[in-house]
Amino acid sequence: MTCSRRNFLKTSGVLATGGLLAAGASDSRAARLAEDFAVGDFAGRYASLFGDQAVSESELIQLILPEIAEDGAVVPVTISSELDGIERLYLLADKNPTPLIAEFELTPLLALHLTARIKLAESSRVTLVARREGQLLRCSRWVKVMRGGCGSG
Numbered sequence: 547m548t549c550s551r552r553n554f555l556k557t558s559g560v561l562a563t564g565g566l567l568a569a570g571a572s573d574s575r576a577a578r579l580a581e582d583f584a585v586g587d588f589a590g591r592y593a594s595l596f597g598d599q600a601v602s603e604s605e606l607i608q609l610i611l612p613e614i615a616e617d618g619a620v621v622p623v624t625i626s627s628e629l630d631g632i633e634r635l636y637l638l639a640d641k642n643p644t645p646l647i648a649e650f651e652l653t654p655l656l657a658l659h660l661t662a663r664i665k666l667a668e669s670s671r672v673t674l675v676a677r678r679e680g681q682l683l684r685c686s687r688w689v690k691v692m693r694g695g696c697g698s699g
Contacts, residue, residue, distance in 0.1 A: 577626040588640040592673075595636060595646070596682060601675060604683035607632075607658075611687045612682040618666040625674060627658045634677040635660075641670030666691050 581594075588649040609623040625635065647664050666672070666689060673686040 557607060558627055585643050586645060588645040590637065591645040592638065596675065600680040601638040601646065601684045601685050604676075604685060607674060607676050607683055609672065609685050609687050611689050613670055613688075614690045614692065616692050618668065618693060620663045621666050621689060621691070622691065623662055623664050623672070625660045627676070628679060629658070629676075632658055632676050632678045636677075637664070638669045638673045638675070639664070639666055640673070642667045647672075
């Protein structure tokens with residue numbers, strides 16, 4: 547009985563230590579996400595995400611948005627591509643108080659086709675940046691918002 551209790555305590559200690567290490571990792575990730583999704587200006591957020599990396603305009607990723615959104619609180623968006631190896635997507639709006647709308651981490655096992663609803667504070671350019679094999683690909687669309695969705699009237 548003592549032997550199994552001793553093994554239980556050893557195993558519990560290892561699991562607890564692993565849990566604490568994982569919690570520390572998630573705390574640093576949570577801090578990074580809080581910074582990325584903080585209120586700020588578009589140019590500053592864009593620079594913090596991509597720095598001086600080259601970003602190429604691409605028609606190989608599709609960003610489908612309505613030209614006119616009746617309500618900025620519920621703007622439908624569809625993102626799709628036939629490209630393989632897209633690792634991460636960043637969706638930004640240049641006039642939102644929080645420019646980074648969404649960030650998606652993808653697995654190469656799935657075809658890229660996402661649909662969602664986003665909030666836009668006012669009429670603005672919505673930009674999609676895809677990270678693929680060390681490259682950054684970008685496309686953007688202008689959306690005219692009839693009624694704002696981020697706390698405006």
